Amino acid sequence: MPELPEVETLRRALVPLVEGKTLKEIRFFRDNLRFPIPVKVLEKQVVDKKIEAVRRKGKYLLFQISSGTMILHLGMSGRVVQCASSEPEQKHTHVVFRIEKNTWFHFVDPRRFGCLVWQDIGEEHKLLRFQGPDPYSPEASATAMKQVAQNCKGPIKTFLMNGQKIAGIGNIYACESLFKAGIHPNRPAGRLSLKSWDRLLSEVRATLDRSIAAGGTTLKDFFDPSGSVGYYVLQLSVYGKEGKPCSVCGAIIDRIVHSNRSTFFCKQCQKR
Ligand SMILES: [Zn+2]
Numbered sequence: 001m002p003e004l005p006e007v008e009t010l011r012r013a014l015v016p017l018v019e020g021k022t023l024k025e026i027r028f029f030r031d032n033l034r035f036p037i038p039v040k041v042l043e044k045q046v047v048d049k050k051i052e053a054v055r056r057k058g059k060y061l062l063f064q065i066s067s068g069t070m071i072l073h074l075g076m077s078g079r080v081v082q083c084a085s086s087e088p089e090q091k092h093t094h095v096v097f098r099i100e101k102n103t104w105f106h107f108v109d110p111r112r113f114g115c116l117v118w119q120d121i122g123e124e125h126k127l128l129r130f131q132g133p134d135p136y137s138p139e140a141s142a143t144a145m146k147q148v149a150q151n152c153k154g155p156i157k158t159f160l161m162n163g164q165k166i167a168g169i170g171n172i173y174a175c176e177s178l179f180k181a182g183i184h185p186n187r188p189a190g191r192l193s194l195k196s197w198d199r200l201l202s203e204v205r206a207t208l209d210r211s212i213a214a215g216g217t218t219l220k221d222f223f224d225p226s227g228s229v230g231y232y233v234l235q236l237s238v239y240g241k242e243g244k245p246c247s248v249c250g251a252i253i254d255r256i257v258h259s260n261r262s263t264f265f266c267k268q269c270q271k272r
Contacts, residue, residue, distance in 0.1 A: 001075075001076050001077070001170075002059065002074040002078065002079070003059070003168070003170040003172070003173065003211075004058065004059055004135075004167075004168035004169070004170065004173070004208060005208055005211035005212045005215055006074075006215065007056060007059045007060075007061060007074065007168075008056060008208075008212050009212055009215040010061065010074075010080055011054050011055075011056045011061055014054050014061075014080070014105075015054050017082075017099065017103055018051045018054060018063070018099050018103075019051060019052070019053060019054055020050065020051070020052070021050065021051060021099045021100050021103075022048060022049065022050050022051075022099070022100060023046055023047060023048070023049060023050075023051055023063075023065075023097060023098070023099055024047070024048065024098045024099065024100060024101075025047060025086070025096075025097070025098040026042060026043065026046060026047060026095060026096065026097055026098075027086055027095065027096040028094070028095055029088065029093060029094050029095065029096075030094050032112075033075070033094060033109065033112050033113075033114050033115050033116060034073075034075060034112065034113050034114060034115045035115045035117060037095070037115075037116050037117070038117060038118050041118045042070065042116070042118055045065065045067050045068060045070075045118060046063075046065055046070055046118075049065045049066065049067070050065070050066070051063050051064065051065060051099075052064045052065065052066065056134065057128055057131060057134050057137075057167060057168075058131055058132075058134055058163060058167025058168030059073060059074065059167070059168045060072070060073050060127065060128060060131075061073070061074075066121075067120070067121055068118060068119050068120045068121045068123075069118070069119045069121075069125075070116070070117075070118055070119075071115070071116070071117045071118070071119055071125060071127065071128070072107070072114070072115070072116050073114050073115045073116075073127070074109070074114050075109060075111065075112070075113030075114030075115065076111045076113040076114075077109055077110045077111040077113065077114075078107065078108070078109035078113070078114035079107075079108050079109070080105050080106070080107055080108075081105070081106045081108055082103070082104065082105055082106075083096075083104045083105070083106050084104065085104060086098060086104055088106060089106065090106070090108050091108075091110070092108050092109055092110040092112075093106045093107070093108050094107055094108070094109055094112070095107040095116060115127070130164050131163055131164065131167045132148070132162070132163060132164055132165040132166040132167050133166060133167060134167050134168065135166055135167070135168065135169060135201065135204050135205055135208065136205060136208075140166055140201060141201070142194055142195075142197035142198040142201055143194065143197075145165075145166065145197050145201065146192065146193075146194055146197045148165055148166075149165070149189040149190050149192065149197075150190050151190055152188065152189040152190040153188050153189075153190060154188065154189060155185055155186045155187065155188065155189065155258055156178065156183060156184075156185060156186075156187045156188070156189045156192060156200075157174055157175075157178060157185035157186070157258045157263050158189075158258045158259055159189035160174040160177070160178070160204070161174050161258075161259070161261065169204060171239070171261050171262070171263075172234065172236070172239045173204065173207050173208060173211075174263075175238055175239045175263055175264050175265065176203075176207045176234070176236060176237055176238065176239055177200060177203040177204040177206075177207045178200070178203075178265065178270060179237050179238045179264075179265060179266060179269060179270060180203040180206070180207065180237070181196070181199045181200040181202075181203040181272075182199075182269055182270055182271065182272045183196060183199075183200055183270055183272045184265065184267075184270045184271060184272065185256070185258065185263045185265050185270070186256070187272070196272060207234070210234060210235070211234045214234060238253050238264040238265055238266060239264050240264065241253040241264055242254065242255040242262075242264055246266040246268065246269060248266070248269050249266065249268040249269055251266055251267060251268035251269070253265070253266055254266070254267055
């Protein structure tokens with residue numbers, strides 16, 4: 001599944017190819033993905049319009065146009081492929097975008113959990129409205145997150161993975177960041193000090209940064225030759241290491257379960 005670093009890498013790869021350029025044509029090969037695609041609205045609002053910026057919130061890609069924003073989510077298996085024409089080259093090509101004369105992007109999504117929707121200017125789409133801040137945004141400061149978590153008795157691990165609290169932190173990133181910050185995954189989120197929040201959020205961003213750096217910066221880097229999404233090789237400290245010695249202290253890495261997801265941690269290193 002594409003995680004935040006893959007989406008950010010895709011965004012960075014798209015910026016030089018689409019920002020400031022005109023979207024000349026969209027071809028739809030179906031009118032629904034996870035949600036209905038507002039075909040008529042997109043044709044009216046997006047075609048022949050300039051894409052002013054490509055932004056991201058969590059795992060949502062936001063194509064900003066003067067009258068609003070086209071929102072794309074890759075879901076479980078979505079990818080964006082640069083192609084030589086508007087003719088689908090791969091199975092499960094659902095939407096084709098043409099930028100200027102001859103740059104084509106195909107949205108391919110075998111499992112169709114992705115989505116393509118429209119948000120009018122001045123409005124916030126319901127998919128974004130209930131999302132917490134992106135971990136890179138100033139709204140995800142230690143002070144703000146401490147405030148959001150103040151009455152939260154549940155474990156910090158569950159809090160980190162709740163997109164309504166903070167957007168786009170997957171299981172691997174939650175486990176690795178808690179390890180680096182030395183925070184026990186069962187610690188009630190509402191009990192973290194400002195200093196702990198500061199350290200944790202720094203480690204979340206550092207872990208995401210390392211993964212983004214490993215992913216390269218072009219669309220070619222983003223996809224392996226078979227066309228599948230390249231999963232980044234992040235140097236893992238605890239994730240998937242149950243029963244193995246901790247690389248820092250040598251204690252055995254434990255696994256516990258939060259909301260049906262495995263949490264890996266070192267009880268020696270994560271005491272805070
Ligand atoms: Zn350890």
